[in-house]
Amino acid sequence: MSKIEIKNVYKIFGDQPSKVLPMVQNGATKEEVLEKTGHTVGLDNVSLSIEEGETFVCMGLSGSGKSTLIRHINRLIDPTAGVVSVEGTNVMDLDQKKLIDFRRHKMSMVFQRFGLFPHKTVLENVGYGLEVQGQKPEERNKTAMEKIEAVGLTGFEHQYPNQLSGGMQQRVGLARALATNTDIMLMDEAFSALDPLIRSDMQKQLIDLQSELKKTIVFITHDLDESLRLGDHIGILNGGRLVQVGTPIDIIMNPADDYVEAFVKDVNRAKVIKAKIIMTPANKSNDVDKSNLVKIGEDQFLDEFLPQIVCSNANCEVVDKEGNVKGYLTKKELSKALTKEHMANAVKSA
Amino acid sequence: MGKYKKHIFYSLYLIAFAAMVFIAYTSSKYRPESVSVLFTDFSWLGNWPKWLDLPLMPFLNEGFDKLIREYGMFFEGINNFLLGLYTQMKNFMVGLPWPLLMIGIIALCYFVSGRNTGTTIMVAFCVFFLGFLSPRYWDKCIMTTCIVVIGMLLCLIIGIPVGIMMARNKKVRNALLPVLDLMQTIPSFCYLIPGILLFGLGAVPAIFAIFVYAVPPLIRLTDLGIRLVDKEVVEAAEAFGASKKQKLWGVQLPLALPNIMQGINQCTMMSLAMVVIASMIGTRGIGDEVLLGLQQLNVGMATEAGIAIVLLAIIFDRITQSYGEKIQERTHLKKDIKL
Numbered sequence: 051m052s053k054i055e056i057k058n059v060y061k062i063f064g065d066q067p068s069k070v071l072p073m074v075q076n077g078a079t080k081e082e083v084l085e086k087t088g089h090t091v092g093l094d095n096v097s098l099s100i101e102e103g104e105t106f107v108c109m110g111l112s113g114s115g116k117s118t119l120i121r122h123i124n125r126l127i128d129p130t131a132g133v134v135s136v137e138g139t140n141v142m143d144l145d146q147k148k149l150i151d152f153r154r155h156k157m158s159m160v161f162q163r164f165g166l167f168p169h170k171t172v173l174e175n176v177g178y179g180l181e182v183q184g185q186k187p188e189e190r191n192k193t194a195m196e197k198i199e200a201v202g203l204t205g206f207e208h209q210y211p212n213q214l215s216g217g218m219q220q221r222v223g224l225a226r227a228l229a230t231n232t233d234i235m236l237m238d239e240a241f242s243a244l245d246p247l248i249r250s251d252m253q254k255q256l257i258d259l260q261s262e263l264k265k266t267i268v269f270i271t272h273d274l275d276e277s278l279r280l281g282d283h284i285g286i287l288n289g290g291r292l293v294q295v296g297t298p299i300d301i302i303m304n305p306a307d308d309y310v311e312a313f314v315k316d317v318n319r320a321k322v323i324k325a326k327i328i329m330t331p332a333n334k335s336n337d338v339d340k341s342n343l344v345k346i347g348e349d350q351f352l353d354e355f356l357p358q359i360v361c362s363n364a365n366c367e368v369v370d371k372e373g374n375v376k377g378y379l380t381k382k383e384l385s386k387a388l389t390k391e392h393m394a395n396a397v398k399s400a
Numbered sequence: 401m402g403k404y405k406k407h408i409f410y411s412l413y414l415i416a417f418a419a420m421v422f423i424a425y426t427s428s429k430y431r432p433e434s435v436s437v438l439f440t441d442f443s444w445l446g447n448w449p450k451w452l453d454l455p456l457m458p459f460l461n462e463g464f465d466k467l468i469r470e471y472g473m474f475f476e477g478i479n480n481f482l483l484g485l486y487t488q489m490k491n492f493m494v495g496l497p498w499p500l501l502m503i504g505i506i507a508l509c510y511f512v513s514g515r516n517t518g519t520t521i522m523v524a525f526c527v528f529f530l531g532f533l534s535p536r537y538w539d540k541c542i543m544t545t546c547i548v549v550i551g552m553l554l555c556l557i558i559g560i561p562v563g564i565m566m567a568r569n570k571k572v573r574n575a576l577l578p579v580l581d582l583m584q585t586i587p588s589f590c591y592l593i594p595g596i597l598l599f600g601l602g603a604v605p606a607i608f609a610i611f612v613y614a615v616p617p618l619i620r621l622t623d624l625g626i627r628l629v630d631k632e633v634v635e636a637a638e639a640f641g642a643s644k645k646q647k648l649w650g651v652q653l654p655l656a657l658p659n660i661m662q663g664i665n666q667c668t669m670m671s672l673a674m675v676v677i678a679s680m681i682g683t684r685g686i687g688d689e690v691l692l693g694l695q696q697l698n699v700g701m702a703t704e705a706g707i708a709i710v711l712l713a714i715i716f717d718r719i720t721q722s723y724g725e726k727i728q729e730r731t732h733l734k735k736d737i738k739l
Contacts, residue, residue, distance in 0.1 A: 126639060150641045153638070159640070165635060167650075178640055
């Protein structure tokens with residue numbers, strides 16, 4: 051069973067959503083519905099399942115319904131129709147008390163503009179989830195301090211949020227979400243408000259944390275590079291409809307429609323493709339020149355070692371975590387992988 | 401369906417209007433002998449006809465009489481309570497030697513403003529000048545202060561919870577907004593005089609008038625303050641499983657505090673304005689000095705008392721304002737970035 055199941059969810063904003071629902075179910079587009087009834091379609095028949103321990107990235111432009119979708123999972127928004135179930139419980143069946151309990155113990159959330167409490171210190175902010183659970187101050191401060199350390203903000207715990215830079219504020223947001231130690235983390239455009247340098251820094255931090263914690267993360271973004279970097283699976287939303295779900299390579303290789311194709315057209319492939327996907331396996335590598343080799347990990351992305359290869363004019367030896375040689379990479383494979391036409395074949399043969 | 405509802409609404413208005421015209425016509429003693437006269441003699445189109453008169457006045461008088469007859473005990477109870485409170489407070493403060501009271505006020509200001517010497521010195525000057533202007537003013541200012549403080553307490557006890565309810569519930573807000581508009585626009589004498597009938601002469605009708613006049617801005621600013629709290633912050637509280645109570649006390653109220661404090665400040669100033677007007681219905685205090693001066697055409701006396709009122713206003717304003725600034729600083733938004 052999947053960790054999170056979303057089945058045929060519709061969300062219509064307006065005075066009488068249930069009256070407009072049949073129209074949407076019969077296939078009217080967002081624009082038609084808006085023109086005829088004045089109602090806005092937030093989600094249009096969205097179904098997906100998110101497995102335990104994976105990072106699911108939900109991507110789309112603004113107005114595509116991605117923020118609406120994530121708020122259905124912890125029921126900050128009620129669906130007009132459809133089922134959202136988390137670990138087998140339908141969230142619509144929860145009464146007020148159970149819903150509060152569910153939010154306290156099952157999931158935490160990180161917000162685009164941080165959503166920090168300006169009147170609380172960093173320590174109090176991070177401990178907020180535990181505070182509402184009713185934990186004693188000593189206990190929750192201890193946990194909070196651990197999380198503050200984990201995100202690298204030690205020494206700032208008695209500052210107020212507006213004394214911190216944007217990147218640091220979002221670290222506080224992240225620490226607050228980690229503090230309750232829930233299985234599921236919802237991240238609503240968590241890094242979108244940060245400048246590019248800090249953003250990639252935060253992405254790396256999230257990847258590192260995730261490799262340790264193995265949480266189920268639902269991540270919302272409008273940035274394709276970000277989604278390719280973070281996601282185990284990616285869902286692309288357009289106008290409230292889910293147009294494609296797949297792994298990053300799937301999305302790049304087989305765009306489901308013109309919309310997705312336009313999205314992936316300019317993507318930096320070097321950031322998405324891992325060494326092991328395009329390498330020549332060790333047993334077929336007789337004609338590779340092995341005099342000048344650089345060692346790289348099989349899970350490294352091309353852009354991480356590309357400059358090094360170009361400068362040293364060397365070939366690569368691809369190794370796994372234990373250091374066993376798995377294959378080799380030469381300029382031939384690299385140039386193929388980074389050129390559009392050859393890409394499909396390269397992936398297929400891998 | 402929505403459009404349909406609107407039509408029903410409009411026709412209800414129309415029926416109500418027709419009913420009122422009918423009642424006006426049948427109850428008027430000036431009405432013509434029969435309706436048909438209206439269609440033969442058109443002179444009624446010239447001046448406003450005497451029969452087209454809604455009999456609201458006798459209806460209201462009757463209602464008010466009934467209110468006093470049947471619920472007199474209730475108002476009497478309120479009257480006794482407030483009057484007792486006022487008398488106790490006034491007697492205590494008048495009984496204190498004036499230097500002691502002065503030091504008390506200065507100390508209060510000093511601690512409430514977070515040990516701000518500038519504000520404290522200014523308030524000290526104002527307090528001294530109250531008695532310095534005319535020795536009679538000291539006791540009168542105490543009376544006025546007592547009325548304002550009790551009126552304010554009443555406003556706070558009722559105003560802030562009502563403001564919170566308005567912010568939480570759209571229906572409550574829609575129902576209360578016209579009431580608040582009414583309270584602010586209706587001329588104060590319209591409820592000062594009925595106040596006398598309900599509570600008798602003296603301090604209590606003034607407190608009642610203060611409440612009617614000064615509570616709307618407090619309710620409005622509490623409501624606004626809570627609704628202006630950043631939506632994402634409130635959402636964050638909800639997402640972490642805060643109950644309604646935790647959300648209100650832990651997030652919404654502390655963040656709405658600057659606006660609520662502004663409301664309390666407005667409330668104080670309006671209370672002071674009203675207590676001066678209330679001197680016209682015999683409320684003792686600094687306001688009756690102004691009235692006396694005007695009645696005797698003694699411009700100097702009226703102005704002197706006017707200055708005393710301004711000084712009193714400055715004292716109230718500085719103390720509430722600086723307290724607001726202090727808690728804002730402590731709980732919220734330290735502006736200086738120390739990085």
